[in-house]
Amino acid sequence: MTPISITRKAAGRFLITYQGLDRYDKSGREQAVLNYMRKVGSIQFDPLDICGRNAELVLQARIRNFKADDLYRLLYKKRKLTEGWDKVMCIYNMSDYPAFKRRRDKDLAFFNSEACREIRKISGRIKDEIKQSGPVSSLELDIHGKIDWSWAPAKLSRAALETLFFSGQLAIDNRVNTRRVYDLAENIIPPEYIDSPDPHPREEDYHDWRVLRRLKAIGLYYDRSGDGWLGTIKKKERDAAFARLANKGDVLPVEVEGMAWNFYIPSSEEENLEKIIKGDRRLSRNxxxxxxxxxxxxxxxxxxxxxxxxxxxxxxxxxxxxxxxxxxxxxxxxxxxxxxxxxxxxxxxxxxxxxxxxxxxxxxxxxxxxxxxxxxxxxxxxxxxxxxxxxxxxxxxxxx
CATH class of the missing domain: 3.40.1720 (Streptococcus thermophilus LMG 18311 protein like)
Incomplete structure (x- = not known):
């Protein structure tokens, strides 16, 4: 397939329009959040709040009159969105929960390993506490002691809750400021998602989904090992996935002026890119x-x-x-x-x-x-x- 050749300026303009940064989405605040999330798949969660948390700032730049509560209603009340590991800790569409089963299964294997022996000893107690008293954070658990953890020694209660969360046994009910409050996964994740089988049982299908998902999260991206690939798969596997996706017509190859790497866009964005190239899509000066x-x-x-x-x-x-x-x-x-x-x-x-x-x-x-x-x-x-x-x-x- 012959790549589409574009200038760097056109590539930059395409990214701006794809990301919705040239015009506000005026379809209503909650609907606009869902529109963006369905397009890009996930946004990065970071708890630091100086003048708005990262996920809030992402949406504020794209949605007129956006309020943080618009996001958190969809996340913690309406359950249209959920928290989980994607690039890093992210917010993503609840409908994507089944597709991350491989990730949860990997963490479940870790939960069942010798490294989590102390955590397994108290996991039943934690689940019983939630069944009896409702959602809990590490502060409500009467569990003491520390454990060597991935980043540093951590409170046993916190490490246990996080392990149960990442392995799919718990889910995040809400947050109190930055502190996670957990519930049993079956109380948070709708039955049609928690009981759904892995939609990508073959490894190649999973790799194709991961690569296309990350491409859609950015809009225009390359085969270089950049920061945008964090949390996905190795370069050799990505290159193979790109080849399959191109053969299926899911992505289009792009050449960017003066850059040696192979770029791609989702095939659904061909018309938008053509408008940018021809000058038919003018960017607003916002x-x-x-x-x-x-x-x-x-x-x-x-x-x-x-x-x-x-x-x-x-x-x-x-x-x-x-x-x-x-x-x-x-x-x-x-x-x-x-x-x-x-x-x-x-x-x-x-x-x-x-x-x-x-x-x-x-x-x-x-x-x-x-x-x-x-x-x-x-x-x-x-x-x-x-x-x-x-x-x-x-x-x-x-x-x-």
Whole structure:
């Protein structure tokens, strides 16, 4: 199959439109969440909340008047979404639960191994506690002691709950701030999903699903071993899956100007790409504040190659080693990155402040750009349910 040849600029514009970053989804807030989730499959969950958690920020950049409760109703009340391991810990569609059976079976084998002997001893007790008293977190369990765990010594109660969760015996009922509250899986996962067999019994079918799923999570991606492949399969297996998917017509090969790797898009996106190439799809000049772990930003090397924008998430760096700040969001305007914003929210009076703003080199400010930044700030403030002195913030940005 002859690859579609595109420029880097066209590749960047395609990613923006695919990710829904040029126009808001106006189909209603909950429906817009589901629309995006059905398109990309999953979004990364990170509990850190400086001015909105990562998953919330992902959706806020795409849905006008989005509120965090729109996501959590679908996740913890209506059970249209669920939490589980995909790229890392993610939120994904409940309907995809059966497809992750291989992952849960692998963790179940670990649960039954010698490494989890202490956890197995108390697992029945934990399940009985839930049956009698309802959902629990590690704080409610009268289980003491520590255990050597994957990252460091951990509380036995926490390690046990996580192991039961990842092996499919428990599911997350809700969270209290960042703390997970667990229930029996059969109480959370609908019968049509928890009782469903693995939809990809053959390993090749599973590999094809994993590769196509991750491609759809990003939109345009390559066969290079980039960060976007975290949590999937090895490169040799991915290459074989891409070949099968191309033969079946599920993906289309793409060549990007000046880049040596083989790129692909979902075949369903051919028309959108053609519009980008022909110039029939014009991008709106809106400003978006992007989450650090936004699907669009999953492969920062790719972003640097397509947009000339270098971004590092510096929350885990010591302060004296940071180039910018602790929790800094990239700022996208149309098809260009124009800056970075470091928002903070004061707990005392729930006020949004902009600690820092950095313009990208060579950005030429004009009234239209500044107006778009102001609108993005107003939208962001509404999302947070906070107060803000917008005019003062804009004055500071203008003179940064």
């Amino acid at each position: 400003v978006r504040f992007l989450a650090p772990l936004d699907n669009f930003m999953w492969d920062r090397f790719l972003i640097e190659q397509l947009f000339g924008f270098t971004y590092r998430w510096e929350v885990y760096k010591p302060q004296d080693q940071r180039e910018y700040g602790y929790y800094v969001l990239p700022v996208l305007y149309g098809d260009k990155f124009i800056g970075r914003i470091e928002p903070v929210r004061t707990k005392k009076d729930n006020t949004l402040e902009v600690k820092n703003w950095w313009w990208e080199p060579g950005v030429r400010k004009d009234s239209r750009m500044m107006s778009s930044i102001e609108k993005a700030l107003e939208e962001y403030v509404r999302f947070l349910g906070a107060e803000a002195r917008i005019s003062e913030i804009m004055d500071r940005i203008a003179h940064s």
